[in-house]
Amino acid sequence: MTTLNEDTSGRSADALRADDTTEAPTGNGGAIGGVANWVDERTGAAKGVRFLMKKVFPDHWSFMLGEIAMYSLIIVLITGTFLTFWFVPSMSESVYNGPYVPLRGITMSDAFKSTVDISLDVRGGLLIRQIHHWSALIFIVAIMLHMFRVFFTGAFRKPREINWIIGLVLSMLVLVEGFIGYSLPDDVLSGTGVRAAQGFMLSIPIVGSYIAYFLFGGGFPGTAIIPRFFTIHVLLLPAIIVGLFTAHIILVMVHKHTQYPGPGKTDKNVVGFPLMPVYTAKAGGFFFVVFGVTALIAGLVTIDPIWMYGPYEPTMITAGSQPDWFMGFADGALRLLPGFLEFTLLGHTWSFNVMLGAILLIPILWTLMGVYPFVESWVTGDKREHHVLDRPRNVPTRTGLGMAAIAFYAVLFGAAGNDIIAIKLHLSIDDITNTLRIMLVAAPVIVFWVTKRVCLSLQRKDRDLVLHGKETGRIVRTAEGRFFEAHEPLDEYERWRLVSFEAHRPIAAPAETDENGVRSKTASADRTRARLSQFFFNDRIEPVTPLELAAAHHDGQADEALAPLEAAALEDAHPGEFGGHLHGGAEEIEEHNAYAHQQGSDDDA
Numbered sequence: 129m130t131t132l133n134e135d136t137s138g139r140s141a142d143a144l145r146a147d148d149t150t151e152a153p154t155g156n157g158g159a160i161g162g163v164a165n166w167v168d169e170r171t172g173a174a175k176g177v178r179f180l181m182k183k184v185f186p187d188h189w190s191f192m193l194g195e196i197a198m199y200s201l202i203i204v205l206i207t208g209t210f211l212t213f214w215f216v217p218s219m220s221e222s223v224y225n226g227p228y229v230p231l232r233g234i235t236m237s238d239a240f241k242s243t244v245d246i247s248l249d250v251r252g253g254l255l256i257r258q259i260h261h262w263s264a265l266i267f268i269v270a271i272m273l274h275m276f277r278v279f280f281t282g283a284f285r286k287p288r289e290i291n292w293i294i295g296l297v298l299s300m301l302v303l304v305e306g307f308i309g310y311s312l313p314d315d316v317l318s319g320t321g322v323r324a325a326q327g328f329m330l331s332i333p334i335v336g337s338y339i340a341y342f343l344f345g346g347g348f349p350g351t352a353i354i355p356r357f358f359t360i361h362v363l364l365l366p367a368i369i370v371g372l373f374t375a376h377i378i379l380v381m382v383h384k385h386t387q388y389p390g391p392g393k394t395d396k397n398v399v400g401f402p403l404m405p406v407y408t409a410k411a412g413g414f415f416f417v418v419f420g421v422t423a424l425i426a427g428l429v430t431i432d433p434i435w436m437y438g439p440y441e442p443t444m445i446t447a448g449s450q451p452d453w454f455m456g457f458a459d460g461a462l463r464l465l466p467g468f469l470e471f472t473l474l475g476h477t478w479s480f481n482v483m484l485g486a487i488l489l490i491p492i493l494w495t496l497m498g499v500y501p502f503v504e505s506w507v508t509g510d511k512r513e514h515h516v517l518d519r520p521r522n523v524p525t526r527t528g529l530g531m532a533a534i535a536f537y538a539v540l541f542g543a544a545g546n547d548i549i550a551i552k553l554h555l556s557i558d559d560i561t562n563t564l565r566i567m568l569v570a571a572p573v574i575v576f577w578v579t580k581r582v583c584l585s586l587q588r589k590d591r592d593l594v595l596h597g598k599e600t601g602r603i604v605r606t607a608e609g610r611f612f613e614a615h616e617p618l619d620e621y622e623r624w625r626l627v628s629f630e631a632h633r634p635i636a637a638p639a640e641t642d643e644n645g646v647r648s649k650t651a652s653a654d655r656t657r658a659r660l661s662q663f664f665f666n667d668r669i670e671p672v673t674p675l676e677l678a679a680a681h682h683d684g685q686a687d688e689a690l691a692p693l694e695a696a697a698l699e700d701a702h703p704g705e706f707g708g709h710l711h712g713g714a715e716e717i718e719e720h721n722a723y724a725h726q727q728g729s730d731d732d733a
């Protein structure tokens with residue numbers, strides 16, 4: 129073992145020290161370089177930073193959705209910290225004597241009073257409160273859109289399944305975080321929400337009343353719930369969310385970013401710009417754009433004006449009260465669930481009409497989303513890594529399922545406004561509710577079918593484009609008086625984008641019994657898998673093969689076959705005037721290498 133005093137090189141310790149230098153290394157990095165060097169000498173961080181700065185990011189607008197979520201999270205954290213300086217998380221009561229006349233003389237909790245003070249008394253308080261609330265809402269919209277992008281492009285496939293699940297947990301926690309934040313001011317609207325939440329807990333069979341009693345520290349509302357919510361809202365959930373978010377981003381770095389299909393893009397490279405300087409500049413600028421837009425909305429559009437609602441009073445309730453938009457779907461589910469789901473059995477009241485919508489809906493939906501990547505990979509039998517994204521049209525069943533889920537969500541969301549719809553349109557609320565119940569079942573099926581057909585049609589259109597080129601709308605007459613439309617060939621980059629995908633084929637179930645008549649243990653699983661595989665891939669459009677492309681050129685279809693002749697004749701007659709071709713462009717490429725394209729990648733993975 130080596131100790132500190134041991135001379136390992138055969139020289140004395142003093143001789144070793146003779147090599148020590150007391151001069152700082154000189155460089156031309158200036159003050160920043162000096163500081164960076166100082167830090168690196170103490171932490172060895174340069175290697176990691178260099179690695180990070182050279183990281184290549186592909187460019188696509190849809191990748192900004194995750195960034196908007198990320199920046200909104202930062203804005204929420206900064207503004208939330210500001211609010212904690214003035215917010216008093218207490219249900220102790222006092223009489224309001226502040227500047228807002230309509231509330232003077234009213235008894236209210238300190239939580240409510242301090243929120244009114246932040247809004248009307250603290251300089252900049254209302255703006256920060258509004259930015260906090262708006263950025264929380266934008267955060268959740270951005271998360272949802274980001275999730276759609278990830279789903280519809282298949283970015284959740286191996287090796288990103290863990291990140292998909294981390295994202296799902298994040299999105300669920302964010303809903304809870306939002307709901308609790310909304311409850312903190314203890315105004316009449318949020319108090320109504322808390323009351324509803326207590327009711328949801330009570331609907332859990334056997335243990336519900338114990339859970340509610342435990343959380344509220346006794347009966348409703350008690351004096352414990354706001355301080356407890358405060359701790360959860362500013363400490364517990366933010367810590368978990370920031371921790372999970374960090375893991376999420378680290379995994380994006382580890383896996384590298386996915387990229388959209390295109391020439392030169394493969395599962396083994398990342399084509400894009402490095403983090404430094406291009407992405408750092410872009411991302412830094414984009415943060416301020418997000419901040420600016422959020423501040424602008426917050427400055428112009430009032431949100432949650434609690435001084436107008438008044439403090440929470442369990443005896444008061446406003447008509448037409450609605451939760452924040454992100455809880456709308458769960459509220460809608462509650463409104464659609466039929467009353468007969470509440471019944472008495474074994475001496476207990478079982479309130480499934482409440483529990484299904486309020487307690488079970490979110491875990492069920494999130495579990496379905498969580499298992500989807502695994503189901504899809506089981507059905508396709510595809511265990512490979514995927515770094516090139518799918519174009520949604522090229523995976524019609526997945527896209528159809530995603531759209532069906534959105535339709536389901538949209539009906540639930542619409543149902544949260546059944547009372548408002550009834551009032552505004554002078555319709556019966558029962559009729560609206562019954563119609564929405566039917567739509568909840570029918571809409572996803574119809575939307576699935578329509579989306580799938582649209583995807584297949586778009587794929588057919590792509591095939592047509594690849595084989596025959598773009599229609600130009602220019603009609604050309606031949607010497608014999610025949611008419612053809614001029615077709616412009618696709619350039620090879622565009623062609624590559626349209627043909628570089630895989631169409632999975634349905635997997636057939638293996639024989640259920642072996643040669644000795646013994647039934648396979650996995651027979652029923654194999655059958656289910658084969659059925660699901662049929663469901664996924666029976667209807668499919670195969671990408672154009674090089675052979676088909678070459679054949680399209682020689683297939684004798686009038687426009688194709690005559691094209692070179694016509695083009696040459698036209699070019700002779702009107703030099704430079706005719707910009708297109710009368711065919712699909714198959715002749716530009718060699719038959720044996722119909723997809724010839726130039727590869728150019730920046731970074732080999």
Ligand code: HEM
Pocket residue numbers: 190191192193194195197198201271274275278283284288291292293294295296298299302373376380384385386387
């Ligand atoms: C706190 C919420 C979230 C934040 C701040 C966040 C942020 C990000 C960012 C900045 C990226 C890289 C850029 C991009 O691909 O858009 C990313 C990638 C990713 N996110 Fe999220 N995300 C969140 C929630 C979610 C959710 C809810 C899901 C899915 C259920 C999800 C799944 C993924 C996946 C699979 C990737 C890798 C995608 C790829 O490489 O193409 N994230 N996230």
